[in-house]
Amino acid sequence: xxxxxxxNEFQSNIILNATCxxxxxxxxxxxxxxxxxxxxxxxxxxxxxxxxxxxSTYLDFGIMIPHGNEASLTFVQCPGISILQVxxxxxxxxxxxxxxxGISSKEEDPLQELLQITDLILKPEKRDRLLHLSSKQEFIxxxxxxxxxxxxx
Amino acid sequence: xxxxxxxxxxxxxxxxxLAGMVIPNIGAFIGFGLITAFFLKTGWTPNTKLAALxxxxxxxxxPILIGHTGGKMFGGDRGGVIGAFVTIGAVVAVDGTPMFxxxxxxxxxxxxxxxxxxxxxxxxxxxGFEMIVNNFSLGIIGAILCxxxxxxxxxxMETVTRVLTNGVNWIVxxxxxxxxxxxVEPAKVLFLNNALDHGIFGPIGYEQVKTLGHSALFLLxxxxxxxxxxxxxxxxxxxxxxxxxAPGMILIHFFGGIHEVYFPYVLANPLTIIGMIAGGxxxxxxxxxxxxxxxxxxxPGSIFSVIALSPxxxxxxxILSVVLSCxxxxxxxxxxxxxxxxxxxxxSLGASxxxxxxxxxxxxxxxxxxxxxxxxxxxxxGIDIKNIKKxxxxxxxxxxxxAMSAAALKKKIKAAQLPIEVINxxxxxxxxxxxxxxxxxxxxxxxxxxxxxxxxxxxxxxxxAPEYDELVERFKKEL
Numbered sequence: 001x002x003x004x005x006x007x008n009e010f011q012s013n014i015i016l017n018a019t020c021x022x023x024x025x026x027x028x029x030x031x032x033x034x035x036x037x038x039x040x041x042x043x044x045x046x047x048x049x050x051x052x053x054x055x056s057t058y059l060d061f062g063i064m065i066p067h068g069n070e071a072s073l074t075f076v077q078c079p080g081i082s083i084l085q086v087x088x089x090x091x092x093x094x095x096x097x098x099x100x101x102g103i104s105s106k107e108e109d110p111l112q113e114l115l116q117i118t119d120l121i122l123k124p125e126k127r128d129r130l131l132h133l134s135s136k137q138e139f140i141x142x143x144x145x146x147x148x149x150x151x152x153x
Numbered sequence: 154x155x156x157x158x159x160x161x162x163x164x165x166x167x168x169x170x171l172a173g174m175v176i177p178n179i180g181a182f183i184g185f186g187l188i189t190a191f192f193l194k195t196g197w198t199p200n201t202k203l204a205a206l207x208x209x210x211x212x213x214x215x216p217i218l219i220g221h222t223g224g225k226m227f228g229g230d231r232g233g234v235i236g237a238f239v240t241i242g243a244v245v246a247v248d249g250t251p252m253f254x255x256x257x258x259x260x261x262x263x264x265x266x267x268x269x270x271x272x273x274x275x276x277x278x279x280x281g282f283e284m285i286v287n288n289f290s291l292g293i294i295g296a297i298l299c300x301x302x303x304x305x306x307x308x309x310m311e312t313v314t315r316v317l318t319n320g321v322n323w324i325v326x327x328x329x330x331x332x333x334x335x336x337v338e339p340a341k342v343l344f345l346n347n348a349l350d351h352g353i354f355g356p357i358g359y360e361q362v363k364t365l366g367h368s369a370l371f372l373l374x375x376x377x378x379x380x381x382x383x384x385x386x387x388x389x390x391x392x393x394x395x396x397x398x399a400p401g402m403i404l405i406h407f408f409g410g411i412h413e414v415y416f417p418y419v420l421a422n423p424l425t426i427i428g429m430i431a432g433g434x435x436x437x438x439x440x441x442x443x444x445x446x447x448x449x450x451x452x453p454g455s456i457f458s459v460i461a462l463s464p465x466x467x468x469x470x471x472i473l474s475v476v477l478s479c480x481x482x483x484x485x486x487x488x489x490x491x492x493x494x495x496x497x498x499x500x501s502l503g504a505s506x507x508x509x510x511x512x513x514x515x516x517x518x519x520x521x522x523x524x525x526x527x528x529x530x531x532x533x534x535g536i537d538i539k540n541i542k543k544x545x546x547x548x549x550x551x552x553x554x555x556a557m558s559a560a561a562l563k564k565k566i567k568a569a570q571l572p573i574e575v576i577n578x579x580x581x582x583x584x585x586x587x588x589x590x591x592x593x594x595x596x597x598x599x600x601x602x603x604x605x606x607x608x609x610x611x612x613x614x615x616x617x618a619p620e621y622d623e624l625v626e627r628f629k630k631e632l
Binding site: 038051054055057059060061065066067069070077078101103105110111114115117118119121122153 | 278280281283284548549553554556557560561563564579581593595596614615616617
């Protein structure tokens with residue numbers, strides 16, 4: 001049960017200190033990470049934009065989790081997530097979004113890292129660290145620490 | 154009922170799996186029935202050119218549709234594809250026999266195989282090769298199973314179908330078919346109607362259609378006469394809630410074709426099963442005596458579908474059968490209903506005798522859905538939390554929001570040590586055994602349209618839904 005959920009390679013899935021002008025911009029950036037690291041092919045980003053236009057993926061606490069829709073599932077190559085930190089934030093539906101989590105997933109396969117992030121968000125002091133990451137490694141450590149404590153979720 | 158729940162629930166579960174493969178395809182069966190009713194040699198407007206459709210639809214399309222649906226139930230979209238593919242093996246194996254039973258076994262089996270394979274290789278495929286692995290795995294496994302179906306399964310199923318058909322033919326030849334009501338009627342009120350109808354009588358009936366042009370077997374279960382007689386008896390001679398509900402039930406049963414509504418009336422007063430059996434015997438007796446029947450299973454068993462599927466030379470006989478079985482059931486059941494009222498029996502229709510799952514099996518109408526779903530505008534307070542074992546958090550693609558929201562709820566349920574399973578899916582793939590469906594308020598409408606017979610709850614915040622705390626509180630108090 002112990003062991004590490006995320007390896008240090010996950011750093012390439014994270015961009016810190018980004019600037020975004022709009023939600024579309026944010027989705028482009030977070031989607032681009034998924035494309036670059038071969039989680040999805042390019043048309044998936046269009047699916048993310050469409051899904052966002054249909055139903056917002058804004059969660060709470062300035063966090064949103066853009067992902068594709070049913071139609072763009074075919075562009076998923078493997079499940080995974082990408083992280084975009086936007087310290088200055090951007091306005092979206094009356095909220096200021098500072099953390100964008102891009103998701104590539106084929107329907108129900110559970111993304112353990114996503115479940116760990118959920119758990120982190122629900123713990124106020126961990127959430128605070130998550131929202132104010134100072135390094136990519138800090139994110140990886142946060143998730144791995146939580147995984148070590150909570151086990152599979 | 155309590156002491157026999159496990160067995161009857163198992164039966165119902167099996168019945169609902171069989172019915173689940175047929176019910177989504179009923180439209181195609183009705184289309185087939187209409188084409189047959191009109192264009193067959195003995196039909197309303199015989200037309201040899203259009204009648205050429207009948208055999209391919211019956212032998213190829215319908216079994217493959219069932220195989221597809223069966224595969225999909227067990228293995229999602231990929232299961233559906235492989236289910237259809239493998240079914241063709243059995244169809245080709247036995248040219249000229251509609252392979253419904255084979256499709257009902259092969260579809261789920263292949264769906265299950267592909268699902269197991271997908272689970273086994275999950276996460277082990279090098280990135281970039283998923284598409285090729287997915288397509289070739291389905292192709293290879295499908296090809297192997299298809300050959301198996303052709304060489305082994307088809308002939309076996311042909312034998313099984315032939316033995317069953319011979320058995321039923323023997324019963325028919327000895328004029329004993331009406332006596333089938335002795336086991337059909339009790340099985341029906343135990344909510345096995347769909348399994349009997351679509352699993353056993355339907356396939357054999359289609360065999361008869363090929364030789365006779367019609368079959369009485371299609372009407373053994375869907376004949377609405379006996380049920381109508383029972384409900385009329387309650388309407389005239391009953392008391393209390395059962396009497397008041399009867400007229401509405403008659404509409405739903407006789408015209409809507411949802412027979413499930415009268416089952417509780419029989420279960421509440423078991424002696425009425427005698428009237429039901431007698432009604433069934435007379436109804437089927439009329440059909441066999443006059444040598445009439447329908448061209449396909451009337452589903453739902455409404456008087457409209459019964460008439461629509463009767464060839465013109467059978468029309469009068471079929472109607473007579475419905476009328477007579479109704480009359481016999483009415484006369485006998487009136488006696489039992491009066492007796493029950495005289496003894497001051499319980500006249501309330503307990504919700505406990507209407508298993509929700511079984512209600513969900515039948516083609517739904519507005520009337521039945523309102524009886525089993527909650528008003529989600531009431532929030533948590535509107536939910537009947539008894540018997541909730543599995544909660545499904547759904548969103549449109551089943552990826553991000555529902556996964557996170559389900560994780561949040563799961564944490565609370567786990568903390569409270571409640572024996573409840575929480576999963577997340579796409580709305581289009583909500584499993585049949587879900588007891589409560591939670592969706593974001595924007596998606597609740599879509600979810601209700603997809604699953605009209607389930608309980609729904611709307612949330613507006615995925616992670617910190619106040620509804621989750623309320624729900625857990627209620628579970629803790631009331632379970």
